[in-house]
Amino acid sequence: MTALHDKWLELADVKDELAIRDWFMGTSGNLAIKVADEPLEFLVTASGKDKKKRTDEDFLLVDADGQPAAGTLLKPSAETLLHCAIYGKTGAGCSLHVHTVANNVISELYGDAGKIDFQGQELIKAFGLWEEDAVLTIPIIPNHADIPTLAAAFEPYITADKGAVLIRNHGITVWGKDGFEAKKLLEASEFLFQYQLALQLQLK
Numbered sequence: 455m456t457a458l459h460d461k462w463l464e465l466a467d468v469k470d471e472l473a474i475r476d477w478f479m480g481t482s483g484n485l486a487i488k489v490a491d492e493p494l495e496f497l498v499t500a501s502g503k504d505k506k507k508r509t510d511e512d513f514l515l516v517d518a519d520g521q522p523a524a525g526t527l528l529k530p531s532a533e534t535l536l537h538c539a540i541y542g543k544t545g546a547g548c549s550l551h552v553h554t555v556a557n558n559v560i561s562e563l564y565g566d567a568g569k570i571d572f573q574g575q576e577l578i579k580a581f582g583l584w585e586e587d588a589v590l591t592i593p594i595i596p597n598h599a600d601i602p603t604l605a606a607a608f609e610p611y612i613t614a615d616k617g618a619v620l621i622r623n624h625g626i627t628v629w630g631k632d633g634f635e636a637k638k639l640l641e642a643s644e645f646l647f648q649y650q651l652a653l654q655l656q657l658k
């Protein structure tokens with residue numbers, strides 16, 4: 455089996471699991487997985503597809519600039535530049551972007567603050583934060599329609615091989631060393647968002 459085939463299957467399996475959670479509403483979301491470092495090549499979801507379906511045209515290989523690495527009729531995700539920024543700046547191997555109601559509402563509630571902090575929550579350990587008083591900070595950036603502008607706003611927050619950034623009233627992008635870690639961070643983030651929204655309802 456080739457690295458490309460292995461990585462294709464790894465990303466397809468992650469995609470199926472996120473689809474079961476209904477995290478690809480209205481064709482939203484995009485996923486990527488690194489295939490090679492030198493030169494950088496990664497698989498990214500084709501733009502505008504129904505990501506709940508599994509097909510042979512779900513992903514295409516792109517280069518460091520997000521351009522197709524081989525002749526194809528498929529169009530890379532409109533948000534490929536964000537994945538390029540992650541692989542260009544870190545050793546991450548997988549990056550995931552989904553739109554959920556919870557991540558959108560949290561991004562709007564905390565958008566003016568530019569971040570949301572989580573402390574005293576067991577699930578922040580998913581991000582490697584094991585200390586008693588540790589704080590997980592998830593930055594929130596504006597949702598620029600122009601993707602190069604969005605990628606430029608996103609880039610300063612790519613500071614480690616794993617992380618998460620909320621895009622206001624749009625969605626979340628997470629990255630980690632492989633599909634397993636990126637999915638873990640995504641699920642942990644969504645748990646924390648849902649918890650925060652449920653808690654705020656109780657406090658009213």
Ligand SMILES: CSCCC(=O)C(=O)COP(=O)(O)O
Nearest residue numbers: 481482483484501502531532
């Ligand atoms: C229909 S959702 C608007 C575009 C978007 O935010 C997204 O995540 C999906 O775009 P893609 O080009 O990756 O299909």
Ligand SMILES: [Zn+2]
Nearest residue numbers: 482483533625
């Ligand atoms: Zn999006």
